[in-house]
Amino acid sequence: MGIAPHKLVPGPLYTPSPALRHLPVGIIGAGAAGLYTAMILDSLGIKYEILEGSARHGGRILTHEFTKELPGAPYQYFECGAMRFPDIFLMRRTFDLARKRLGMGADKFIEVIMHSDQAIKHFNGISVLDGQYSKTDDNGKTSADTFKIGKSEKNKDGYIPQEYLDQGASKLYNQDTLGPLRQYFVDAPFAEAFLKLMRLDKHSVRSYMRETMGYPDSVIRWIETMQWRTGGFDMSLTESVLASLSFEDPRSSNPKWYCFNGGTHIITDGMLEKVKTKPKYHKRVTAIKELAAYNNQAIEIQVDTQNPGRRHTESGMYSNIISTLPLSVLRTVDLEDIYLSVGQKNALRELQYQPSIKIGIQFKSAWWEKMGIKGGQTSTDRLCRSIVYPSYGPGMDGQYSNVLIAAYNGMLDSQRLAVYMKGYGSPEEKTLLDIVMKDLAAVHRKPVDELWDEYLDYFAWDWYGNTFSQGAFAWFGPGQFQEVYPHLTMPAGKQQRLFFAGDAVSTCHGWLVGALNSAWRCVHDMLVAHPELNPNPNEDIIKKFINEWGESEEWDEKKGAKHVYLGRELFKRQQQLA
Incomplete structure (x- = not known):
């Protein structure tokens, strides 16, 4: 990019004024990336606050539990989001989180049956x-x-x-x-x-x-x-x-896949329990501003907050911001008063999130097991496209759960069904349920009335229609990894105080590990850009960070530091054009 190598070095040390010395880091979002960021900062002794716009933590980890029918029965749930995890090299940070950080034993892991010869192609x-x-x-x-x-x-x-x-x-x-x-x-x-x-x-x-x-x-x-x-x-x-x-990891031979016993939410529940500073809910961020009065060395966040029956706006001041919002959601935040490069602005506008839906149906029994289907997945060209059979259980009258993911699809396929998702029990969702039940009957060659006799309840979820996600996962177009994505791996702001996290700002889109890796990168880059955050100046905080949280497969530590310095120098070059 035309920046001389000798300029890619640390800048002059900044010492915050007394008014700014004790500002916390602001973490936007209490999903996996936000909670993981908080766990890292806890280990380094750095203060933070977590602002979550919704009423819950977990982000795109969402386990739906059926409670109306069969109350108290085990394994009456399905995953609307992340649901299965291969124990491979690429995913090692996920299993490090579960086993080492959260102390999960073998009883918390259930091996997933990824393939069944008795599943169907239709x-x-x-x-x-x-x-x-x-x-x-x-x-x-x-x-x-x-x-x-x-x-x-x-x-x-x-x-x-x-x-x-x-x-x-x-x-x-x-x-x-x-x-x-x-x-x-x-x-x-x-x-x-x-x-x-x-x-x-x-x-x-x-x-x-x-x-x-x-x-x-x-x-x-x-x-x-x-x-x-x-x-x-x-x-x-x-x-x-x-x-x-x-x-199809070529470095692993027949790796095992796992789901979490009780639902994937036990991961984010465990993270929530670990973090020392709990999220503040109903804090929807509406604006991020760098404060010229403090030479842009502090960031203000404005939020809409909603308590029961009451809504108002408030603001807070932070030393740095790590945004874990999906890029599609961050695009709705007012960023006019913080410097973003033209590449970053374009990236927020261009990088794509794909739609995806899941429809879970609770049946009286796991009727598919009578057909010999235990685990695995059925594929079809009908609207439901994929049907995922549970590998966890036992539920009711079966070896595994009696809750079926009756439709799991994305992109154009999901849009055909998502238009009917207007709320539980709505006329449109009754039509949706009819469509899915007919698909199940056709694929499994069963009378649809026989399946209705087994029916208890359903739940439909559309990630694209959710205002806090606006898409299921990032899925880039041609050329976007090379030309667009790198801009968001650099910090924004005139003093490099806004960092972008989330699976979209990693190379592992749609996976929990992508969120975790992005949090690692953001904390690393923040420490590189702002060594004044170190609460113990006599200690090498980067070394402590690496020792505690390991290295990143995606990011080389030294190249990552130069990437931060490159962002700083590019900003300086842009200022010469002003």
Whole structure:
């Protein structure tokens, strides 16, 4: 960026005035990133406050418990957000949090059954068992064309050439397209592999398959239908490669997946119990301002606060701000009075969050177990797209829970159902429930009345329609990792006092570990930019931080420091244009 290397060094030491010496750090949001930030600051002896706009902690970790029917029965819940975690190298910070920081024993982890041969693939109106399909069609050699989509003399309406059918969607996508790119992360450390992957960041999955792999468009659409969400292949190739590292980690052999016994909320509940300063709820941030009266060395936050029957505005002053708000939500905050580079402004406007919905249904029994389905996931081209069977339990009349995630989808698929989500029991949601029950009946080849006889209750959740999330997870477009994302990994403000956290400001979008890694980076960068925060000047606080919280796979400590200094120098250069 044209900045001389000799300038990427610490600046002059700043000593706060008595009026500013004891200001806390402001943490916006009491989700996983905010609570993890607080845990780190507690360990370093740095004061903070947590401001949460909603009435609860946890952010996009949300466990819904059914309480109206079968009160007191065990395992009557499903996850609206994060629900399963692979015990792999990439996720080590998540398991360090659970096992070491929160002291969770083996009884808090339940192994997830990720695959069941008795689960179903249902496409083009045809249902087949997953185990059977992997033998007859998706075996990498020959295809029986179970779903009647092959182009042949017999099937004039088919659209997939036989040579691609024979290889199978799994091989064409996971093995041939993504496999060589995942290998980057075996051959080199994460940061180096990521930089190598950036050479391809201009590509969507679709353009890479078309231009590099040479697949016909009809084949690409077929693979997307079988392997991903509708419209997903128009998004960044980088996203799909990074996501596949979690499901197909080449550094791990048959890793185990886990969910948390009682629901994922026990993670954020445990974090809440650990932090010394509890969140302040109903504090929706409306503005962030740097204060010229203090040479921009302090930040003011304005919030709308709502107590029962009463709402008013208040403000507070902080030494630094770590915002863990989803970028889509931060975009609604007034940032006119704090310096953001043009790159940061564009990033807040451009970087994308994808819609995603889940619909959980509580049944009288785990009726799918009578079909031999225990755990795993069914896929279909119908509106529900994915059906996730529980691996936790026992619930009622089954080995596992009787609560089913009857629809789990995202992107275009989720929008088709989200428009009906108008509140529990509303006429629109009754229509929604009818749609989902018909999907379940068609996929499982059961009379819909038989499923209604089993029905007890439901709950539908749309992350895009929630004002505190405005999307389920970040999912960037082509070129955005390389050209847009880096701007938000630099602090904002004339004195570098606003930091951006959350899974979107990491390379692990949609995963708890992304939120944790981003919190690590923000605290690290804040300590680099503002060594005056150190409550014990005789102690090396960066060393203490690394010793206690480890290094980051995403960020090299020394390069991270230079990244902070680079942001400072870029601001100086911009001031010359003013």
